Amino acid sequence: MQPLDYLKETPSQTAGPFVHIGLTPNKLGIGGVYPQDLGDSPIREEAKGQQITIVGTVRDGAGMILRDALIESWQADAAGIYPGNDPRGAADPNVGGWARIIADFDTGEWVLKTIKPGAVPYPDGRMMAPHISLWIVARGINLGLQTRVHFEDEDNSACPVLGRIEHRDRVQTLIAKKTGPDNYRFDIVLQGENETVFFDI
Amino acid sequence: MTANSEGDRDPLFFRDRDWHPAAYTPGYKTSMTRAPFRPLVALGSTLSEETGPAFGQSMIGALDNNLILNFTGQPAIGERIILHGRVLDETGRGVPNVLVEIWQANAGGRYRHKKDGYLAPLDPNFGGCGRTLTGPDGSYEFLTVRPGAYPWPNRVNDWRPMHVHLSVFGSGFGQRLITQMYFEGDPLIARCPIVRTIGQEKAIEALVAPLDMNRAIPMDCLAYKFDVVLRGRRQSLFENRREGM
Ligand SMILES: [Fe+2]
Numbered sequence: 001m002q003p004l005d006y007l008k009e010t011p012s013q014t015a016g017p018f019v020h021i022g023l024t025p026n027k028l029g030i031g032g033v034y035p036q037d038l039g040d041s042p043i044r045e046e047a048k049g050q051q052i053t054i055v056g057t058v059r060d061g062a063g064m065i066l067r068d069a070l071i072e073s074w075q076a077d078a079a080g081i082y083p084g085n086d087p088r089g090a091a092d093p094n095v096g097g098w099a100r101i102i103a104d105f106d107t108g109e110w111v112l113k114t115i116k117p118g119a120v121p122y123p124d125g126r127m128m129a130p131h132i133s134l135w136i137v138a139r140g141i142n143l144g145l146q147t148r149v150h151f152e153d154e155d156n157s158a159c160p161v162l163g164r165i166e167h168r169d170r171v172q173t174l175i176a177k178k179t180g181p182d183n184y185r186f187d188i189v190l191q192g193e194n195e196t197v198f199f200d201i
Numbered sequence: 202m203t204a205n206s207e208g209d210r211d212p213l214f215f216r217d218r219d220w221h222p223a224a225y226t227p228g229y230k231t232s233m234t235r236a237p238f239r240p241l242v243a244l245g246s247t248l249s250e251e252t253g254p255a256f257g258q259s260m261i262g263a264l265d266n267n268l269i270l271n272f273t274g275q276p277a278i279g280e281r282i283i284l285h286g287r288v289l290d291e292t293g294r295g296v297p298n299v300l301v302e303i304w305q306a307n308a309g310g311r312y313r314h315k316k317d318g319y320l321a322p323l324d325p326n327f328g329g330c331g332r333t334l335t336g337p338d339g340s341y342e343f344l345t346v347r348p349g350a351y352p353w354p355n356r357v358n359d360w361r362p363m364h365v366h367l368s369v370f371g372s373g374f375g376q377r378l379i380t381q382m383y384f385e386g387d388p389l390i391a392r393c394p395i396v397r398t399i400g401q402e403k404a405i406e407a408l409v410a411p412l413d414m415n416r417a418i419p420m421d422c423l424a425y426k427f428d429v430v431l432r433g434r435r436q437s438l439f440e441n442r443r444e445g446m
Contacts, residue, residue: 006291007430009214011404012221013381014229014395015366018312022304022330022366030313033271033328034262038300039254061234074253074374082252085209085372098254098374120248123212133249135377140231142222142398144377148249165242190235200218200241201250201375 012144015137019070024102039100042073042114047094049078049115054149054176054184057108058136061191065108068138071101073112073149075132080118116151122160129159131174136188146199149186152178170197209372211434213246214291222398229394230355250375251434256300258334265332268305268345272328279308279324279346281422284382284410287339288369291433295339301429302332302368303343310349310361319351344422350389362389362396371431382427385411 020028024037043051058069076082077092084097091097095115103110112132119127129150136145150156152175165171173196176184188196224236264271269281284303288296306312306329309321313329327346335341345365352360364381371377383390390396390409399405407430416424 005293006214006433007289007293008220008404008407009217009291009432010369010378010380010407010428010430011399012378013366013398013408014232015368015379016381016395017316018304018314019366019379021312021314021328022302022368025328025330028314030272030328030330032273033330034265034332038256038260061236061238064234066235072374072377074249076249082248084255085252086248087210096254122247123245128247128249131249133374135374137379138235140229140233140235142224142226142229142232142236143218144379145237146250146375161244161247164244170239191238195237195239197239198237198241200216200243201213201246 012142014139014142015070017068017139019068019137020102023070023100027102037100039072039098042075042096042099042112044094047077047115048092050182052114052116052182052184054112054114054186056110056186056188058103058110058138058188058190065103066138067103067105067108069103069108069110070137071110072135073099073101073114073132074135075114076117076120078115078118080120080130082120124160126158126160128161129156130154145190146201147188147196148174148199150175151184152176165197173197209434210251211436213250213373213375214433214435215245216432220401220404223400226398229398232398246373246375251373253370253372253374253376255298255372256334256370261332261334266343268327268329268331268343271331273326275326277307277324277327277346279327281344282347283342283344283416283418283422283424284365284427285340285342285413285416285424286410286427286429288335288341288429288431289339290371290431295335295337296371296431297335297337297339299335299372300332300370301335301341302330303345303365304330305345305348305365306351308346308349310351321349321351347384350387355394359394360389360392362387362393367429369429369431373434376431378429378431380429381408383409384425385409
C-alpha cells in the first residue's frame, strides 16, 4: 500500500497563565517592545453598520470567573463579507474583522466593541444567522475552544449551524442577550450547568 | 491587513482530536474545572473558519524577532539561540505571510509577569516576547536566549521543561493554534504533566525541537529547529462549489 504522505497538525498545548506576555504585552505593562498590541479593535470608526458592545465573562466549572482568559473574535462586515480572503468580494475597508479581547485582570469582564455582522452562507448556500466566531484560550485549556456569538434580536430560527445542536435547550448558550439598544451580554460557561456549546470545526 | 491568496479558502481538514490533548486531563489540575463536559458539536468548516485575519510586514518592527535586544536594546543574559523552522500545512506546503508570536521565561526560568513569584531574578534586559511573519516558503526565525526550567504549582514538585510558547495563525481562523516547543534531550519533558496531556508519544515528539548545528553560528549562538504544522485545506473538483466561486 502507498503511504498517505500528509503531515500531522502540531499538537496544541495550553496557552498557560502568562499568555499576555506574548499576545498583549502592552496591556500587561511590558512596554517598549511593540508600539501597540495587535487586535485592539476589529473595526475603524467609519465602519458601516450598527455599532454594538458585547460584554461578558468566562466562568469555570466551580463558578469562578477567569481573570486570565484571552479570546479572539472573527466576524464579517455588516453585509456579511469577510475581510481578506472571502471568495465573494471585498469587505468594508473599515472592518478588519479580528480582535484580541482579554478578561479584565481584576473583574474578569471582557468587552468587544464592534459592528453587528451580516449573515454569511453555509457551504450548501443556506444562510447562517449573523454571528461572531470566538476562540478562547487560558491556563487549563489544552486546545483553544471554538464557539459563536449570535444575537437575541436576529432571526436565528433557520440557521443551519444552530440547527445542528441536538439538545435544543443548549442553543440559548450561543445567543447574546440584549441589554440596551446597542448592547449585549454574552457569558461563557466552560463546564457544568448552562455549559456553552463549543464546536468541533 | 493584507489579502490572502486564492485557494486559501478551501474547506479545512478535519481536526484529529485524538492527536491533540484531551480537554480533561487530571494530571494538569487546572484543566479539571476548565474542560467542557458536554460533547463538542461537530461541524465541518464554514466560511467563518475558512477565512481569517491577515497581517502585513508594516506591522512588524525590525527587532520584533530578536528577544535578546527587543526590550531595552541591551543584550539579555543567557545561552544565545536561534529558533527557526517553517509553518507548513498538513499537505506539506509552506504557509507564507502568517504571524508567529512567541513568549517565554528568561534564562533563569522567570517570566516578566506580576503573577510569577519564582526566586530566579528578572533580567532587566529581557521582555520575553517576539513576533515575525513567515517568508514565502513558510520559514521563520527568532534570536533569543534559552529559557530556564521552572517550578509551578500543580503537584508538590512539578517543573516545566525548558519551553517556548508559540501562537500561530494560518489563512483561516479555524487553523488558529497555540502550542509549546521543547528542547531535545531535556529530562523534564517526560515528567511534565502539561506535556503528558498529550496521549500519543509520537505527538509529543512533534513538540521537541532538535539541535540544528547547521544553523548555529560559530562563536555566537546555537540553533534549534521547530516546524509548525497547521490544518490543511481540501481541494476537490467534486466539492460543492459555493455561490460566487
Ligand atoms: Fe511557560
